[in-house]
Amino acid sequence: MTGPAHIFDKPNRYIGKPEPRADAARLLQGRGSYVDDQKLPRMVHAAFVRSPHAHAKILSIDTEDARAAKGVIAVYSGEDLAAHVTPYVGTLTHLAGLRSMPQHPLAMEVARWQGEPVVMVVATSRALAEDACELVYVDFDELPAAVDSETALDLEAPVIHPELGNNLAWERDMVAGDIDAAFATPGVHVVEREFRFGRHTGVTLESRGTVCDYDPSENQLTVYYSGQAPHMMQVIFSKHLDLPEENIRVISNDVGGSFGIKIHTYGDEIATAAAAKLLKRPVKFIADRFESFVTDIHARDHIVKAKMGVTEAGTIVGIDFDDLTGIGPFSMYPRTSAIECNQVLNLTGAPYVMENYRAKGRVVFQNKTLMCQYRAVGHPIAMAIADGLLEDAARKIGMDPVALREINLMADDSYPRSSATGMKLDDLSHKRALRKLTELMDYDALRDERTEARKNGIYRGIGFVSMVEVTNPSPMFYGIGGAPIASQDGATVRLDAGGALHVSSSITEQGQGTNAILAQIAAGVFGVDLNRVKVTTGDTATTPYGGGTWASRGAGIGGEAMLQAAQALKDQVLEVAGVMLQTGVETLDIQGGAVTDLNGTIRLPLADLARTVYYRGNELPNDLNPELVATRHYRVTDFPFVFTNGAMAAHVEVDIETGFVKVLHFWAVEDCGRVINPLLVDEQIRGGVVQGIGGALYEECHYSPDGQFLNATMADYMVPMASEMPDITIAHIETPTKTSVLGAKGAGEAGTGGAPAAILNAVNDALSPMGASIWQMPMTPERILTALDQAD
Amino acid sequence: MKAPDFDYLLPASLDAALAMLAEHGGEAMPLAGGQSLMPMMNFRVAAPEVLIDLANLSELRGISIEGDTIRIGAMTRYAELMADADVQKHIPIFGLALPHIAHDAIRNRGTIGGSIALADPAAEMPALLRALNAIVEAEGPDGTRMINADDFFLGMFETALDGELIKALHIPVATSEQRFGFHELTQRHGDYALAGVAVVQTSNTYRAAFFGVADRATRVPDLEQALEQQDDMASVLEHLGNIDFTDDLKANHTTRQRLAGVALKRALKGMTV
């Protein structure tokens, strides 16, 4: 089904338009309301004593001095809270074989990563709580730690959960065709590399935080929560704190970035809720930057041994790889820590026609911070494996990497079809995207420039990626495996007495402009001016039920629900107008806040209609009962995911004396289906690319051999900064998804998923005259110098 | 990340500040721009019971020419140095170096005295002062001491100060026989350098002070001599082997030595004329 053309054409003035977002002025003027801005009467503050060791037995805890310290209200150990909070386990049934162990908000008996909360102190200020933390004496007996994922499965490795016998959390094999035979075919060139992807993390501007307010008179818990999935958290608080779901209200006002960090169950946040319940007063916990680094989920941390075979003529015959990833001591609840590896197995090489495929994934426990879903889950790994090998193979057979892609990319007219791994694909445009990209960047001229520069000892490189992105997931992603995570979203649209729209949605705003596109869709489809739409999101008490914002699903799923709700309200209003104007609804439309005839002549302002309905219902026939409110829900059916595609390119310069990399320019051509607001989509792509560049060149969580996080400050953990970022040129192809009327796919993760591969390829192109190459991210100066030293 | 409780004192004169410092002994710390001290307190790696804010000490302010040296009060901020016409004219190397020290917001508060007193081995200012052959004027209970920059930096975060405050820096005014060079290597603008060097050439003699490479701002006499003798660059760089290079997450000692060599070559290439 494609949408009726008129929604996107004449009366609509908003969908697809570069409308400035309504909340920008509010946020820039400092009027935002973040969790730390919540100041409730009788509110107290939490701080945590965290394990200084990666792995240690807790022999005893002495809290006497802390309890007596100034301002201290309560001190809780793991055991104290275990009586009030049931443990949780991060497994899902559709990830067959995934193992983890029950986790408590505060460590019980054994601490399993440096930074794990062990004791909670609640005091009248955060500073006093921190003072008292220094007076808590925990007697730890340090245990040998399993830190390195490569040795975590060795027989001698310390076993983190003795009940499980070893440190293997999950493994999966995926085989299609006959890869050995394909590689053994005469004339097939096989390239083989070992990729290393460092651990990094999301570094949200607003750190994690919560204010939990418990009212015993109603057994009601209100949680101000900096997060992405309020309804999921409602279930989790209910289930583990023994409160009825309906007695929990989760409010996510302004959220200062999330990137997948704020969608999980964190012990310090659960403990804060438990303390609020026990103390019967509001408790605030705001993670400081150090706590963020050692407790926010980390991502990546993969070691991949991979091979690709290509024929002399440039046909890819297959990919074979082994992915090992370390996830910390538990699988994160409730989404699990196996999804990233699963995505790598599912997505590697998905843009290309390929018959033979073999992949093995192993997910291991280790004594480091937990790893879980961060922006572009698995994508940067999958894209770097396939496109890194592809450009390596192109060098080997002496073919241009664009030409090699042209041969192997799935044809734009070949959908629907499946990838080698069985992913259902539709509405993709790889070839058009690549062509548009090479035109946009003027590839031929750039290539000549590069060749010329090399003569002067300037080493520039050009690298590409052709990619897919998983967006708009169906229930097959989480719900099927038993997770309390909605895959559908709801929208409500209500006409008020003044003729304005009040809309609410279960998707959430974290700074990306969700509220802006919801307003554009409602205004455009229903027919009012944009400034007459008020949007509510992020409150389980006032919005319809739904999944929230993650997996690039907000616009595609929440947006479609909004479209349908606005359309339904329009139909209702026109029915009322038809009666009031004594005319057939087919002769009427709504434009600019008024009921009009089809050529736009005003027949009845909406305010007049609404006032009649609300105040002077006596003027209406008795059998007409207008609602003036409509709710619709939407989920993706028929497909497990709605894939998008893109093509990106990086132009870099490598200083071969210092190993420094400068990104000169970045280009992205993205097909996210219908673009609702080009300004917002472009910024999503740009921000994503910047995070991808971070992963490729800068960001890494360093651990000592005994599991100490060595760079948990913003001075030592390097995020990309504005001065180093290149111009990022963006263009779009719009192939609407047939799964919805709106036709929007996701766009939020593409840049992060694709940029690392493009940067890797560009650096290797720059290094190629020296016969050097690098396969480890981040590509730090030292690693590049080492690669140059090892060049043949 | 909240500082433990502390008392805050705001003396009105240098004498008063010194008296407070003497009274509280090791429990007190002077506060200048706070750009290093406040984060250290929030991390609880510094926990002074008393902070003595130097903000109101007029004795620690001002920039003046005194014969063939220029005197810079310890509380002079980087931003003030960048804007000062005398500094631009008489200390040309500051014009090369200051834009590399942190970012605008930090340069608006961070002071030259604070940087010297902190003695961060990766900071630019200690190396600049060594290359410039500057003198640190310290004031203590026993009066004033003039300490050569070469004798001032004793190790990582360690200086020759002994219950004293830095009052001012005295820097020789640039002469017509002098040329200046500066280069630092950072992955991100404003970061502490992986390696950097400040070079002052007077006729055919050189003072080259490296930063970000060892436990303090470092000069290598053999290397300076090799420059003076116009040895070929490879032999000059061999003398870098005298430095005990730092190993850390961002670069090991081999990389650092290499980067120090690149920084030197580039500094020499970009000398002022």
Ligand SMILES: Cc1cc2nc3c(=O)[nH]c(=O)nc-3n(C[C@H](O)[C@H](O)[C@H](O)COP(=O)(O)OP(=O)(O)OC[C@H]3O[C@@H](n4cnc5c(N)ncnc54)[C@H](O)[C@@H]3O)c2cc1C
């Ligand atoms: C994000 C960031 C990036 C930075 N990047 C750089 C960089 O690239 N290069 C660089 O050099 N610095 C950098 N800094 C540090 C900055 O330059 C500091 O301001 C400087 O090192 C200290 O100066 P201050 O005036 O802030 O001193 P404070 O922080 O106030 O004090 C520092 C120390 O000196 C002592 N002290 C201060 N004044 C005196 C005095 N007159 N006599 C005796 N003791 C005194 C204090 O007790 C304290 O121990 C950076 C800082 C930040 C926050």
